[in-house]
Amino acid sequence: MPTVSSEELAAAAGVNSAKLRKDFSYLGSYGTRGVGYDVEYLVYQISRELGLTQDWPVVIVGIGNLGAALANYGGFASRGFRVAALIDADPAMAGKPVAGIPVQHTDDLERIIQDNGVSIGVIATPAGAAQQVCDRLVAAGVTSILNFAPTVLNVPDGVDVRKVDLSIELQILAFHEQRKAGEEAAAADTAVAPAARRQPADKGPDGDVPAVMPA
């Protein structure tokens, strides 16, 4: 029987082995002292707890650049998700297949949700339409939403929203990038100056952020 110890798993994942054991203990998964965890059983237990043994139908609303890319993405199926329908407001797109799935018009949104028993919706419309689309999804029975539009969605209790904001991801990287440069400058005072780090051009007072700096 193939087994793994918490120590091995922790090393591979780069986490603390005690934390890993405590986490597993919440699942009630039983390891064997002196041996470790039965790999197959462990994988099954975690998969089940995470809902990976189920098959979730999802709808994507807004089949533009991003929505089409998502529809074409094959990685969802292997994680237990099935694109049940594609929905767009553009009448010209209705009927056209994207990734082999015909795009349907927003008018039929409620029916599509209900016919397919969908509880997870993806919003890839422009920001201006997102709240309205969200409201309709929720009214039709969707209780989990993945939002790509750069807007905060208001939803009733019991509905989960996750927002994916790619600009913020870049901003976080840029923030650290800026700090790297700052630390290097500070280090250069006491140590040998490191190779020059590239710096972006400062927008100066004409950027799209306020340039006024009161005393």
Added chain:
Amino acid sequence: MPTVSSEELAAAAGVNSAKLRKDFSYLGSYGTRGVGYDVEYLVYQISRELGLTQDWPVVIVGIGNLGAALANYGGFASRGFRVAALIDADPAMAGKPVAGIPVQHTDDLERIIQDNGVSIGVIATPAGAAQQVCDRLVAAGVTSILNFAPTVLNVPDGVDVRKVDLSIELQILAFHEQRKAGEEAAAADTAVAPAARRQPADKGPDGDVPAVMPA
């Protein structure tokens, strides 16, 4: 002078006002007691601290469905990012413009990075190519990477990687969705049964997760 109090800001953002004040205090003491914060000055200070006053050139590697969607996305420019170049390994794409920017071949990756002084790279290649692309980006001087490929990237110290895994976002939603159903079932024992919640089909023992469940 337009001002805003920590209480107002906290209410708008849905956070605690004390935490908000403490966070601001790390940037320095910019408030006026009895009045609040000068809006314009505050926005400038935060923008500067976050690096939004700078203009960061980024390259996107892998101009497929996702890479093209990113290239077409106008939301980056307003946050201080500029798509400096698009890179793909497919010779058939070389020279073709995507979002008005000509796609360049991977052969020139190092030169492109250096010519444009790029320190932030976006990887949207298939998973198999991601590590190799990452290595080349890092060797050419990139120190921050936004990775869309479903792979863990190994990078040397000093290089930041952020991974965007859309499947995991859906999995997190599905996980909570599953728990909602479970809690309702439990609640139904003691209270009036709520409206039936839709449940996805269980893959059963034939899913792509192990189905063996040892005693």
Added chain:
DNA sequence: CCATCTTTGTGCACGCGTTCACAAAGACAT
């Protein structure tokens, strides 16, 4: 100039997640 009122900045305490450390459980050899 003094009183009052508003709002900041922050010391302190609380709670929660992480880590340490070890007793107990079980495998395995003799």
Added chain:
DNA sequence: ATGTCTTTGTGAACGCGTGCACAAAGATGG
């Protein structure tokens, strides 16, 4: 059987982020 050795499961300690509460700062009005 008995002893040794490995690894789990978890109580207890630690550290850190969050929130409370209040003194000090400064505006504002009389």
